[in-house]
Amino acid sequence: MAIGRRRDFAALLDELISEDIEHAGGASASLNSLDYLSVAEELHSGRINFTDRRAQVEYGEHQTAEPVEPEAAAAEPPPAPPLTTDPDEIARELGLGETIEPRSLDRLRRDFAFRNHPDRVPAHLRANAMMRMQVANMLIDEAKRGRFRPRGSGEARA
Numbered sequence: 001m002a003i004g005r006r007r008d009f010a011a012l013l014d015e016l017i018s019e020d021i022e023h024a025g026g027a028s029a030s031l032n033s034l035d036y037l038s039v040a041e042e043l044h045s046g047r048i049n050f051t052d053r054r055a056q057v058e059y060g061e062h063q064t065a066e067p068v069e070p071e072a073a074a075a076e077p078p079p080a081p082p083l084t085t086d087p088d089e090i091a092r093e094l095g096l097g098e099t100i101e102p103r104s105l106d107r108l109r110r111d112f113a114f115r116n117h118p119d120r121v122p123a124h125l126r127a128n129a130m131m132r133m134q135v136a137n138m139l140i141d142e143a144k145r146g147r148f149r150p151r152g153s154g155e156a157r158a
Contacts, residue, residue: 081124090135093112096108096140105140109140113133113136118130
């Protein structure tokens with residue numbers, strides 16, 4: 001291999017291949033002998049017969065995974081329904097009450113977000129999770145300001 005001479009990549013490959021052939025004992029298995037034009041002519045000549053049935057057989061022989069039966073796909077359980085966005089239900093889920101300590105509200109917010117954040121739920125539940133997070137944040141903010149009163153305590157929410 002000549003050093004210091006500028007060559008293109010193809011010339012470098014040709015040189016490496018010829019050196020490899022010399023080291024292999026002069027075997028004449030040249031990689032450069034493929035004539036792409038003759039291959040294209042052969043494909044268009046009509047002598048090569050490749051039908052859809054033959055393609056299916058070839059594909060079937062090399063297929064490793066078992067095909068999914070339509071009945072098996074239909075047997076999957078339906079996606080979970082969205083959770084409620086009712087403020088009273090979310091307040092109950094958060095554990096908000098009149099006796100809650102203000103310093104524990106941030107922990108409630110983080111725990112709720114860990115379980116319900118839109119980035120942590122399946123795509124079909126993200127809009128619902130966003131609404132649940134907004135309601136939970138509103139309830140916790142009300143509780144921090146001291147304005148949260150659970151329904152049934154005689155006062156309406158401010």
